Amino acid sequence: MSDECRVCLLGLIFLSSLLTGSSGVNDAHVFISSGENVRLPCNNALHDCNSTTWLYNRFRDSATVELICLGIKKKDTERHERLSLGSDCSLNIRNISTEDYGSYICQQWIGVNRDQQEGPDARVFLHVLHVSSSQTEISAGLSVTLFCQLYSYTGGSCDDWIRSERIQLFWVNQAGVKLTRSDSRYQISSSSDHCIITLNTTLLNEDDNREWRCEVSLTHDCGFE
Numbered sequence: 242m243s244d245e246c247r248v249c250l251l252g253l254i255f256l257s258s259l260l261t262g263s264s265g266v267n268d269a270h271v272f273i274s275s276g277e278n279v280r281l282p283c284n285n286a287l288h289d290c291n292s293t294t295w296l297y298n299r300f301r302d303s304a305t306v307e308l309i310c311l312g313i314k315k316k317d318t319e320r321h322e323r324l325s326l327g328s329d330c331s332l333n334i335r336n337i338s339t340e341d342y343g344s345y346i347c348q349q350w351i352g353v354n355r356d357q358q359e360g361p362d363a364r365v366f367l368h369v370l371h372v373s374s375s376q377t378e379i380s381a382g383l384s385v386t387l388f389c390q391l392y393s394y395t396g397g398s399c400d401d402w403i404r405s406e407r408i409q410l411f412w413v414n415q416a417g418v419k420l421t422r423s424d425s426r427y428q429i430s431s432s433s434d435h436c437i438i439t440l441n442t443t444l445l446n447e448d449d450n451r452e453w454r455c456e457v458s459l460t461h462d463c464g465f466e
């Protein structure tokens with residue numbers, strides 16, 4: 242009889258939400274896990290999308306890439322096959338990868354020559370959560386380490402950003418209960434910048450089909466503790 246157990250290591254994200262960031266009134270933040278599809282809203286869209294241009298920056302100082310120009314998808318970007326423009330001028334991206342995080346800007350250009358910008362930029366920050374495992378072959382008795390990394394446009398260090406936005410990464414079990422350092426089965430740690438967390442555990446027979454998930458949360462500050 243084989244001692245093998247297959248553990249479901251798909252620890253995937255969970256919070257995919259829109260929230261207003263502190264960086265600007267028109268800014269939105271979207272969290273998504275790698276492999277999923279995402280829709281980035283264009284909050285300044287006009288009645289048709291011919292005026293819509295979508296721009297992308299991975300970092301604050303990286304070159305700006307034009308993804309959609311006046312409603313037409315640019316064919317020369319490495320990601321063009323995964324992109325599409327929604328009927329409401331939102332930007333749809335299929336099969337998100339860890340390279341897709343960053344700042345996306347939606348603009349409207351009007352006038353005969355489309356040279357007049359209408360309204361302010363509408364910016365969406367896309368944050369990508371990616372889970373990986375130290376082991377591809379899984380069996381009982383084996384020690385396995387799961388990694389969960391948040392890829393974000395931070396404009397600085399990940400640490401400062403996570404702290405200022407009160408963002409937290411953590412592991413939960415199948416029942417959605419947060420795993421803590423006090424549970425001796427798990428060694429939980431985080432990188433010094435808090436943008437990677439790891440879960441280390443020795444697999445048991447009863448872990449067959451078990452699932453651990455990495456989640457991200459925003460802590461609301463009510464002004465007192």
Ligand SMILES: *[C@@H]1O[C@H](CO)[C@@H](O)[C@H](O)[C@H]1NC(C)=O
Nearest residue numbers: 288289290291292311312313
């Ligand atoms: C927008 O583009 C569509 C298709 O190219 C065209 O039929 C339509 O007239 C355009 N609308 C405007 C306002 O330019």
Ligand SMILES: *[C@@H]1O[C@H](CO)[C@@H](O)[C@H](O)[C@H]1NC(C)=O
Nearest residue numbers: 275276277335336337338339
């Ligand atoms: C999604 O992208 C990954 C690489 O990032 C690729 O290996 C996989 O085949 C893609 N899946 C689909 C359904 O296109």
Ligand SMILES: *[C@@H]1O[C@H](CO)[C@@H](O)[C@H](O)[C@H]1NC(C)=O
Nearest residue numbers: 375384385386428441442443
């Ligand atoms: C995981 O924990 C086991 C048991 O404590 C240890 O032997 C192993 O080195 C750890 N692995 C990693 C990658 O931390």
